[in-house]
Amino acid sequence: MGRWNWGNEMKSLLIAAALAFATPALAQDPTSPPLPDPLDQSDTVTIGVGAALIPDYEGSDDYRIIPAAAARGRVGGIGFFTRATWLYVDLIPRGSGKLDFDAGPIVGVRFNRSGKIKDDFVDRLPERNKAIEVGGFVGVTAHGLTNPYDALSVRLDVIKDVGNGHESTVISPTIDFGTPLSRTLYVGASLSADWVGGGYADTYYSIAPTDALASGLRTFDADGGYKGWKAGLLANQSLTGDLTHGLSLFATGSYGRLAGDFRRSPIVADRGSASQWLGAIGLGYTF
Numbered sequence: 181m182g183r184w185n186w187g188n189e190m191k192s193l194l195i196a197a198a199l200a201f202a203t204p205a206l207a208q209d210p211t212s213p214p215l216p217d218p219l220d221q222s223d224t225v226t227i228g229v230g231a232a233l234i235p236d237y238e239g240s241d242d243y244r245i246i247p248a249a250a251a252r253g254r255v256g257g258i259g260f261f262t263r264a265t266w267l268y269v270d271l272i273p274r275g276s277g278k279l280d281f282d283a284g285p286i287v288g289v290r291f292n293r294s295g296k297i298k299d300d301f302v303d304r305l306p307e308r309n310k311a312i313e314v315g316g317f318v319g320v321t322a323h324g325l326t327n328p329y330d331a332l333s334v335r336l337d338v339i340k341d342v343g344n345g346h347e348s349t350v351i352s353p354t355i356d357f358g359t360p361l362s363r364t365l366y367v368g369a370s371l372s373a374d375w376v377g378g379g380y381a382d383t384y385y386s387i388a389p390t391d392a393l394a395s396g397l398r399t400f401d402a403d404g405g406y407k408g409w410k411a412g413l414l415a416n417q418s419l420t421g422d423l424t425h426g427l428s429l430f431a432t433g434s435y436g437r438l439a440g441d442f443r444r445s446p447i448v449a450d451r452g453s454a455s456q457w458l459g460a461i462g463l464g465y466t467f
Contacts, residue, residue: 227251281319295307433459
């Protein structure tokens with residue numbers, strides 16, 4: 181696929197769309213049957229499967245379609261959810277107030293540049309090992325800002341490669357907002373950023389002299405630090421019941437922008453794009 185360079189203005193557009201979603205139709209329709217008590221801590225599990233469109237590598241302007249799966253739920257008061265290839269487990273059950281603290285472990289796998297690359301120049305660079313990342317998150321969630329069922333979360337993720345991938349640390353602050361617009365439609369928005377260590381920058385964005393000779397790309401020495409930001413939107417439409425059970429259709433998309441040395445690396449500036457898009461669509465079932 182060709183390059184999609186829509187620029188930084190997409191950040192404000194996505195945030196504006198997220199703010200528009202924050203006016204829930206549920207609160208405006210007195211005939212709508214009520215959702216269950218928002219403090220109900222009954223067990224629930226949602227599993228989704230579908231297809232995702234992702235960059236061929238982080239910083240690529242080529243895209244590929246892959247199978248996708250996601251899960252979210254609560255069992256015994258313990259919540260869990262997935263983000264891409266990472267699993268989060270929130271070990272702090274929700275309290276009875278409008279403010280909750282969140283904390284728990286994260287585990288996942290990073291596949292960046294661990295397989296065949298469409299771009300011939302980048303494909304000549306050494307293939308990278310999969311990174312096995314573990315860590316944790318802490319945060320706080322506020323409920324009931326626009327209606328009894330919404331949630332605004334501020335979270336800090338810290339993960340470390342414990343294998344032989346990039347052998348470095350990734351720190352990601354994130355803001356999430358989600359709310360039902362009706363008994364059958366849920367929407368969410370998120371905004372996040374990444375700071376990465378020097379090992380991450382070297383592994384995925386630096387080009388050594390020997391690798392430059394093999395690939396035809398110029399040499400480059402990338403330093404760790406602020407990697408960029410990403411904004412995303414999510415919609416989940418119930419098909420056979422309501423948001424608490426049955427089959428649903430979900431769609432999600434995000435736009436991100438690489439910064440600093442990550443944007444200037446030849447695999448991005450010369451062969452890819454600093455603008456990064458992701459999207460997924462599929463079916464989910466809530467038990």
